[in-house]
Amino acid sequence: MNSVLDKLLAILRRDLLTAIRHRSGFALTLFGVFTELAAFYYLSRAIGPGFRPDGNEYFPFLLVGTGLYTFFVMSGQAFLSTVQEAQQTGTIEVLMTTSTAPSEVLILSAISAFAGSLGNLLIYLFAGILVFRAPIHPNPASCLTVLALSLVIAMAVGILAATIQIMVQKGSAVLWLLGSGLWFLSGTMFPVENLPRVLAMVARAVPFTYALSAMRQALIEGRSLSAMAPVLAPLAVFAIFLLPLAVGSLSFSLRRARQCGTLSLY
């Protein structure tokens, strides 16, 4: 356990040092957060108080929806970038020959990537609440539960994207699907009930739909865990199912890449 923690700390340190040495990156991210929030704030004011999706004001609805959805996309992107950069520099082959199992290296790297995105999400939410005065009534236990389940799902998605990157060098396609195809199906900016019936049914098969809905209930409405059972149960099922599937797929893809000699192809 100590050894795993030691490795995780080494990976977190690597990613932190790399991030802060891209000097302009952090400042640009902060600027982007405030610009986006301002845009949503004024959009919700322009639409007016009459539009209350799921019974909530529109700005907090947008704040949670876009914040959590961006967290999913950014997490996957950050992890995928780590893998792609490692392929481009040739680091991935060396990483696979250390005393740490290849899948462990990648999973620890994923955790580190998600830690960065989680920081981003917290900045986004706090800025929305403190600067733009989004009205919320959080239930801490519910919020933490939803966040934990969302983290597991985000990790699974990131690992699946990395798996596809290693298998066919097209991990970015998964993130394209995430970035452009699923955001409107998962109720990021409007409730999925507004979609046509067929699309609403498809939306029910997307784990992010439940994550966004659950976080809104926990953070904006302050619902208890028991009151959120109908939305937490499918979210938990997705988490339990997706993570082992992703880890298994990753192990398979690494073995296949070692067989084919394609580990560092990109």
Next chain:
Amino acid sequence: MNQVVFESVRKVFRHRPALFNWIGRERTGETLALNGVSFCAANREVVALLGPNGSGKTTALKLVSTMLIPDGGSVRVSGFDAQHDSANVRRRVGIAVATERSFFPRLSARENLEFFSALDEIPRRERTRRIEEVLRDTGLEEQADTLVTKFSSGMFQRLGLARALVKQPRVLLLDEPTRSLDARATASLWATIRALARQSTTVLLATHNFAEAAAVADRILVLSGGRLLENRALSGQESADDLRALYFQQTGDRGIAMDPSSPCNEPVAARHRMESVP
């Protein structure tokens, strides 16, 4: 005891056709990288792998490091099967690859070594001392806190060696380790390799440099087209010229070289070609 054992090892790379391959001309089919290769490397032995480009030298090293899995036969390291017991093999093997930039560019040399040391499960209390040692041994003390993005090719190569050494591996794999090194660093590396062998490390070294093979190797393997053509123990008296002659005799390499002084790049005589080989 033999530290590395290859038994009838076969490795094939398959080239899958791309979609719409008729639009381009991507190669399909198979490349037989190693074909029935068998050899052993004993404890404390330095084995040099010689052979033309594409002969299978790097593939052999990658099989030992577990980067690749053989398609046939077996590779054993310190008694562990590289395919089925790769965790134990990885703990015993250090590799310095020819890829120069296999480091994190925004980290310094020391930070890169600290990172890889953690993944190599080197105890925290030993890490600092070992890193200082390898930085000193590879002549990188002064550049220890420089971001590696500012490194030259030779410095990358030295850092690659430092990364392999910090693990104190039983088996050290070196892929063209002096390709970008100056004369002084090359001599220092050769001395390091001999010293490591005296301290019970087995070294497998892929090189095109006959002087290097003559200086450090106890045994040479000549590979060509994925086949092992020669497996010969050296007495220590062989010169680079002796190895060069053996190499060309074994590989039958009578390829066409170009006379750099001719504007038409006319083929030149074999004797002339031999002189251009390092």
